Amino acid sequence: MTDTKERPTGGVRLLKIQEAAAEVGLTARSVRYYEEMGLMRPAARSEGDYRLYDESDLERLRFIKGLRDDAGFSLAEISRLLEDEEARERYHAAYHATADPVERIRLLRERVASFERQAQTLRTKINRLAAMVDDTEARRLRSLARIAEIEAASADLEHAYPAQPEPGVTTNP
Amino acid sequence: MTDTKERPTGGVRLLKIQEAAAEVGLTARSVRYYEEMGLMRPAARSEGDYRLYDESDLERLRFIKGLRDDAGFSLAEISRLLEDEEARERYHAAYHATADPVERIRLLRERVASFERQAQTLRTKINRLAAMVDDTEARRLRSLARIAEIEAASADLEHAYPAQPEPGVTTNP
DNA sequence: CCCAACCTTGCCGTTTACGTGAAAGTATGG
DNA sequence: CCATACTTTCACGTAAACGGCAAGGTTGGG
Secondary structure (H helix, E strand, O other): OOOOOOOOOOOOOOEEHHHHHHHHOOOHHHHHHHHHOOOOOOOEEOOOOOEEEOHHHHHHHHHHHHHHHHOOOOHHHHHHHHHHHHHHHHHHHHHHHOOOHHHHHHHHHHHHHHHHHHHHHHHHHHHHHHHHHHHHHHHHHHHHHHHHHHHHHHHHOOOOOOOOOOOOOOOOO | OOOOOOOOOOOOOOEEHHHHHHHHOOOHHHHHHHHHOOOOOOOEEOOOOOEEEOHHHHHHHHHHHHHHHHOOOOHHHHHHHHHHHHHHHHHHHHHHHOOOHHHHHHHHHHHHHHHHHHHHHHHHHHHHHHHHHHHHHHHHHHHHHHHHHHHHHHHHOOOOOOOOOOOOOOOOO
16 A cells, blocks of 8 residues: 555655655755755655655765765765766666576676775775874874973973973873 | 064065965965965065965965865864964964973973864764775675675576575575 | 066855745645 | 645755956066
């Protein structure tokens, strides 16, 4: 009775746009906008044309949000990254359209390559960020070295200031 | 040394806005905009009010560009991150204004803390990206497992044809 | 001294990624 | 059956991050 959908949703509960948006931490407007931009489309529409989202839609939305918030990708870049994911959608259709193991494996390999490209794009970003961290770290160490210098020089002149000697400069790891 | 500038530029060559922008891979417009947004200001101005940039300005611009392009931070976020860096500017002024080692060390520790916050912000971002990579990796591995399954089934049932996919036939790869 | 090439501020235009109604249809507890 | 909340599409509004032009000033080589 509840199976008026085209995509195999497995009969699970479908969420309306606000429920779905709240679930993944977006606004309904954003979700509609992503659809408008071709980043996704809901699993189904209700009788009255309400957008209905399934779990895989939520995953996709979470992925988009992650790329946007965490990675800072633009929707255009995300779109490119998701083209690979869309190959996955096509794969789903094609996969179930064939029973030929050879064809299925070809599709799966395509999917694997898609994941590899995605991971590689993310790793490139990680590496650049890591380089910035290293840079910051180096500057931090230089400052620490300067502190040690001054403290050493200060220790020499300690007789001028009868202040309490500093505890060891042991920076704990 | 006779220094006609306010900030200690060390007498090195100062670049005009387009030279500076080209050097770090930005447009002059962006550089002006960053100044307008309070992210930075040139080391000096020429007689005719031309903006003049020194090496530390270039470093700062590179840092901004890095945060913008690589990390995908908004200028507002960058501004917050750079407030710490601005403490560094103040530190520079204050540092040279005092000869008191205790005060100098206090300023240096502030600087170190600033770098730590910067690094931490970046590491947080890295961790989130790493989580996404892990996710992608997991999905890739699942696809590889499916390939192995199909290949195994295909080898077993060489004389038959696969009617329906039977889960649980996880043969060791 | 002159002129091309750069710079200045000011201001308006544009793209991205939505926010915010408006007008009309849909779902649902009472 | 009705009120209320949510949904639809369409449309305009907006903040961020610049691009581009105008009108005028500055630089620097010839």
